[in-house]
Amino acid sequence: MAEPVHVGRHVIYCGVCTLPPEYCEYGGTVNKCQQWLEKNHPDLYQRIWSPEALEAATASLSLEAKERAAKDAKKKAAKAEAAEQKNADRLANSVVTIKRIERNKRKYVTSVLGLEAFGLELKKVAKDFGKKFATGSSVTKTPSGGEEIVVQGDVSDEIEEFLLEKYKEIPEDNIELVEDKKKKGNAA
Amino acid sequence: MFKKDSITASPKQKLKSSIQRSLRTSLLTTFPLLTPYIDEVLPKKSSLEQMKLPDRVSLYVIEGQPIFYNQDNGVPVPHLKLVHRFPQAFPTIRIDRGAIRFVLSGATLMAPGLTSAGGRLPIPTVREGEPVAEGVANEGVDAEGHWSRELEKGEPVVVMAEGKEEACAVGLLVAGTKEVKEKGKGPVIEEAHFLGDGLWRLNVD
Ligand SMILES: [Zn+2]
Numbered sequence: 226m227a228e229p230v231h232v233g234r235h236v237i238y239c240g241v242c243t244l245p246p247e248y249c250e251y252g253g254t255v256n257k258c259q260q261w262l263e264k265n266h267p268d269l270y271q272r273i274w275s276p277e278a279l280e281a282a283t284a285s286l287s288l289e290a291k292e293r294a295a296k297d298a299k300k301k302a303a304k305a306e307a308a309e310q311k312n313a314d315r316l317a318n319s320v321v322t323i324k325r326i327e328r329n330k331r332k333y334v335t336s337v338l339g340l341e342a343f344g345l346e347l348k349k350v351a352k353d354f355g356k357k358f359a360t361g362s363s364v365t366k367t368p369s370g371g372e373e374i375v376v377q378g379d380v381s382d383e384i385e386e387f388l389l390e391k392y393k394e395i396p397e398d399n400i401e402l403v404e405d406k407k408k409k410g411n412a413a
Numbered sequence: 414m415f416k417k418d419s420i421t422a423s424p425k426q427k428l429k430s431s432i433q434r435s436l437r438t439s440l441l442t443t444f445p446l447l448t449p450y451i452d453e454v455l456p457k458k459s460s461l462e463q464m465k466l467p468d469r470v471s472l473y474v475i476e477g478q479p480i481f482y483n484q485d486n487g488v489p490v491p492h493l494k495l496v497h498r499f500p501q502a503f504p505t506i507r508i509d510r511g512a513i514r515f516v517l518s519g520a521t522l523m524a525p526g527l528t529s530a531g532g533r534l535p536i537p538t539v540r541e542g543e544p545v546a547e548g549v550a551n552e553g554v555d556a557e558g559h560w561s562r563e564l565e566k567g568e569p570v571v572v573m574a575e576g577k578e579e580a581c582a583v584g585l586l587v588a589g590t591k592e593v594k595e596k597g598k599g600p601v602i603e604e605a606h607f608l609g610d611g612l613w614r615l616n617v618d
Contacts, residue, residue, distance in 0.1 A: 233450065233499055234500070236497040243613070244608045244609055245497070245577075248517070248579070248609075251609075346618070
């Protein structure tokens with residue numbers, strides 16, 4: 226059977242600020258947005274940022290409005306930079322904990338905590354783990370109200386390797402491997 | 414409504430098919446121009462899911478794509494990503510270039526941004542008293558960007574912008590377009606959904 230004809234438009238969104246690129250000028254990341262667009266969609270870049278296009282775009286604004294817009298853009302850029310710095314600091318202090326837990330004698334599960342700090346979607350990562358290691362893997366709630374991924378089996382080292390390879394945003398130093406030996410009166 | 418950069422949402426929940434049907438009907442009643450595309454907007458093989466957002470707003474998602482939202486089960490308002498896919502299906506007004514940055518920072522849209530030279534408000538092309546074709550599919554936008562029918566208070570409307578191809582906001586009119594033209598001042602849309610707001614940034618996958 227023939228596929229139904231799709232008529233909906235596919236709009237390109239900026240890989241940096243997520244808006245349609247013609248609106249990048251209103252975010253605080255214009256320079257980065259421009260670099261991204263020039264690299265990924267050079268034709269669209271020309272249409273939006275060529276000198277002629279810019280000339281046409283500002284022709285209708287008064288001098289005062291132009292100055293105000295420039296000042297506004299500067300303020301936004303400073304704010305975005307500060308936010309980025311704050312985010313970088315936060316990431317530097319975030320830790321992913323991979324814990325080997327003994328469930329029964331010689332039976333282990335591996336819990337992975339802290340991935341969300343790096344912007345990863347736990348459900349998706351859990352699925353990836355399941356596929357990669359051909360084992361059960363799911364997201365469960367922790368007693369403290371957060372969420373963790375629990376993988377069946379002792380796959381701590383494999384998980385660390387997989388994370389480092391696939392998610393470059395997590396620095397090696399920010400991953401810690403721990404072992405949770407089963408003992409009586411185990412305090413969580 | 415979604416001014417905060419990040420808003421919290423409940424996990425997606427599949428809706429009963431009777432509710433899905435009534436939402437489909439309400440979407441088509443509000444936006445008859447969407448009729449030719451409805452099977453692409455809401456593919457029959459997939460089910461519509463609901464995410465509950467703050468302020469008693471529900472967002473409806475299908476196949477990982479945000480479709481529309483409503484507040485207190487009220488009038489459906491299209492998500493901007495749906496508007497970008499099917500721009501011809503939604504009534505529009507247009508703001509002038511100067512108003513863009515205010516709208517994108519969550520300010521109430523005021524009449525002067527629409528009544529100025531760069532703005533566009535409807536110019537009715539169906540004269541009063543003239544019979545309107547069944548299905549109301551005869552409305553649309555002219556070459557200059559004027560919608561062909563005056564829009565009523567409470568109607569959802571898409572906000573285009575001078576010099577831009579894509580819509581930048583959507584929301585419910587707090588004043589009819591005829592009144593906006595006559596008065597030339599006052600709020601036109603409060604609590605819009607705009608590019609870059611919390612709803613735009615919400616992860617619906
Ligand atoms: Zn951008």
